[in-house]
Amino acid sequence: MTLPHAKVETPVFMPVGTVASVKAVPQHLLEELGARIILGNTYHLYLRPGHELIRRMGGLHRFMSWNRAILTDSGGFQVFSLNELRKVTEDGVQFRSHLDGGAHFFSPEHSMDVQIALGSDIAMAFDECTEYPADYGRARTSLDLTLRWAERSKRHFEAHKHERPWNQVTDHRAQGSDISPDAMPSLFGIVQGGMYKDLRRESAERLVEMDFPGYAIGGLAVGEPREVTREMIARTLEWLPKDKPRYVMGVGYPDEIEEYAKMGVDMMDCVLPTRAGRHGLVFARDADGNVVRMNIKRKEYAEDAGPIDASCGCMVCARYSRAYLRHLFVAGEPLGLTLNSLHNLHFYLATMERVRLELETAS
Amino acid sequence: MTLPHAKVETPVFMPVGTVASVKAVPQHLLEELGARIILGNTYHLYLRPGHELIRRMGGLHRFMSWNRAILTDSGGFQVFSLNELRKVTEDGVQFRSHLDGGAHFFSPEHSMDVQIALGSDIAMAFDECTEYPADYGRARTSLDLTLRWAERSKRHFEAHKHERPWNQVTDHRAQGSDISPDAMPSLFGIVQGGMYKDLRRESAERLVEMDFPGYAIGGLAVGEPREVTREMIARTLEWLPKDKPRYVMGVGYPDEIEEYAKMGVDMMDCVLPTRAGRHGLVFARDADGNVVRMNIKRKEYAEDAGPIDASCGCMVCARYSRAYLRHLFVAGEPLGLTLNSLHNLHFYLATMERVRLELETAS
Numbered sequence: 151m152t153l154p155h156a157k158v159e160t161p162v163f164m165p166v167g168t169v170a171s172v173k174a175v176p177q178h179l180l181e182e183l184g185a186r187i188i189l190g191n192t193y194h195l196y197l198r199p200g201h202e203l204i205r206r207m208g209g210l211h212r213f214m215s216w217n218r219a220i221l222t223d224s225g226g227f228q229v230f231s232l233n234e235l236r237k238v239t240e241d242g243v244q245f246r247s248h249l250d251g252g253a254h255f256f257s258p259e260h261s262m263d264v265q266i267a268l269g270s271d272i273a274m275a276f277d278e279c280t281e282y283p284a285d286y287g288r289a290r291t292s293l294d295l296t297l298r299w300a301e302r303s304k305r306h307f308e309a310h311k312h313e314r315p316w317n318q319v320t321d322h323r324a325q326g327s328d329i330s331p332d333a334m335p336s337l338f339g340i341v342q343g344g345m346y347k348d349l350r351r352e353s354a355e356r357l358v359e360m361d362f363p364g365y366a367i368g369g370l371a372v373g374e375p376r377e378v379t380r381e382m383i384a385r386t387l388e389w390l391p392k393d394k395p396r397y398v399m400g401v402g403y404p405d406e407i408e409e410y411a412k413m414g415v416d417m418m419d420c421v422l423p424t425r426a427g428r429h430g431l432v433f434a435r436d437a438d439g440n441v442v443r444m445n446i447k448r449k450e451y452a453e454d455a456g457p458i459d460a461s462c463g464c465m466v467c468a469r470y471s472r473a474y475l476r477h478l479f480v481a482g483e484p485l486g487l488t489l490n491s492l493h494n495l496h497f498y499l500a501t502m503e504r505v506r507l508e509l510e511t512a513s
Numbered sequence: 514m515t516l517p518h519a520k521v522e523t524p525v526f527m528p529v530g531t532v533a534s535v536k537a538v539p540q541h542l543l544e545e546l547g548a549r550i551i552l553g554n555t556y557h558l559y560l561r562p563g564h565e566l567i568r569r570m571g572g573l574h575r576f577m578s579w580n581r582a583i584l585t586d587s588g589g590f591q592v593f594s595l596n597e598l599r600k601v602t603e604d605g606v607q608f609r610s611h612l613d614g615g616a617h618f619f620s621p622e623h624s625m626d627v628q629i630a631l632g633s634d635i636a637m638a639f640d641e642c643t644e645y646p647a648d649y650g651r652a653r654t655s656l657d658l659t660l661r662w663a664e665r666s667k668r669h670f671e672a673h674k675h676e677r678p679w680n681q682v683t684d685h686r687a688q689g690s691d692i693s694p695d696a697m698p699s700l701f702g703i704v705q706g707g708m709y710k711d712l713r714r715e716s717a718e719r720l721v722e723m724d725f726p727g728y729a730i731g732g733l734a735v736g737e738p739r740e741v742t743r744e745m746i747a748r749t750l751e752w753l754p755k756d757k758p759r760y761v762m763g764v765g766y767p768d769e770i771e772e773y774a775k776m777g778v779d780m781m782d783c784v785l786p787t788r789a790g791r792h793g794l795v796f797a798r799d800a801d802g803n804v805v806r807m808n809i810k811r812k813e814y815a816e817d818a819g820p821i822d823a824s825c826g827c828m829v830c831a832r833y834s835r836a837y838l839r840h841l842f843v844a845g846e847p848l849g850l851t852l853n854s855l856h857n858l859h860f861y862l863a864t865m866e867r868v869r870l871e872l873e874t875a876s
Contacts, residue, residue, distance in 0.1 A: 169840075171844075171848045175848065176851060178832070199836075199844075213836065452566065453566060453569060455570060471578075473562075473566075477532075477533060480562070481533075483533075484537040487847055488537070488539060489539065
């Protein structure tokens, strides 16, 4: 399928551009890698540089010079994962900035306002990401709150979605944008329910009743065993309409994204390719096509003149040796972060592109 | 003129690739910027990853995938500037690694061996960089030592220059290299003499007697007033042959490189464009063409939608705003280092290219 408002064919992998940058990678190289849509973190952008500043600058696309699609998360995940002193009420979440300890408050309405100010193409409903492990009662309570927040998110989003930043500026987009400036953004609902199938089912069915243009499966990859992740995804996919994008948030390793895409997941995002790259972890395939994780700083690569992956078509493997990448990492050279991240992003994007073509051929 | 063994027209600015990387800039972007020759630091490469490793990998060009020309310094400057506990004898310098405190020894012969192992296209004689201020007697003693070391450097270099790394490997260079693999590297002498004209003259004349294929003017930009730097350069240029490359080491600000190039300097290198970029300092020109230094982190740029320099033709100014670059810097995003460095390198390279064309037209 094609995502709303964007020339993005699914299944698609979305690199994470946390705070208006896919870390260490210039935008034109991200384009060369073939990234069609990236994710912006609402929590981080709200704190720095601030959504109002980005709105005044014409929106996130224009601010960071990225003309392709942008999905924003709701801020919920970071509010819950980066804040030990958060206070959840029916109205929303009181939390402290991880940067300076300042007090902030996020409600479903505020999350929508922030995402609209950013100019997101696909926004996410504000949800409580249920911690793991959570007992049944806790998962039930959390799910119910998330469903009420989903309704409030939708109501507020529909009433204000036309207030996109470029409605206030004229030269709002560079030529060649993938997205029509007249297109309205979409809001996706998020399935929660912990690791309980009946709660996941209830969450999915009640969201489908609300009729979102797309659905995310949230609250996974939070520490549960991988078989549980897979089972939760497999079951939840059954309860979501196949003609709407289905998005699994925050996963995963390259073999996972391939597996989930083949199960029917349309969209995924993960910080792993860039975060792992910055820690010297790069992905390759062995002769059988299985994913191999290489720690580039290992001594065995010190004089290895071969590329990370001889079968890889990326600009890093075409030019640089393992020995050089190891040296950059060991010497703390910033170029190492960029090259490792470029390779890993290519690895993810090429994997997803291959799966997409395989699925297209099979159908 | 054209530098030996390389399609490099002078005057030329050489970005500094300290430890086999021009910091934060991928090689293919350095090529796009038009860099024809870069500098490698012998001291840093000797310590990490080690010149023997680089030799076994086929030389620095191949190790870092840089097919254009490379000049290496002698290691002398870092030995003297990064080591408080160094011990200088007639034979050479005992020093401690700034990385782990390990004991090392550099002699003129060893510096030549390291530079030959790196596969340098233009090597530099091992010199003592006279500290500033230095009294006449100290500058005299230091100069005499440097001249004896220049003779030893030349003798050893001529005897061993054919031992370049790729004489031991077959597929030693990618296609499209600027440098013929059969070409022998060149060794330049270095004029010292502190801030004393008669010593500078003696240094220049005795080096010219030794007949080097090019001459550097060292020991400047070490803390002396700029008028003194200019005067030392102006006078020393008179005593060096005009048909051989004349290289001023380690300078300077953009207006300085323009000024010195117009005085007759053929080659310059400086860490400033990349180092300043990493500290958020970017160069621009005002309406009169004068160089302006901008501190990109200043609040006044927070919502500035314009590029660093509207008259600049670089890929950064074509795409990114001051507001975005400020945000990247304030948020500590690694992309900021890359973009600021790219802009500054373009600024230096474009300045030098303009001066080269002006001089060509005038002659």
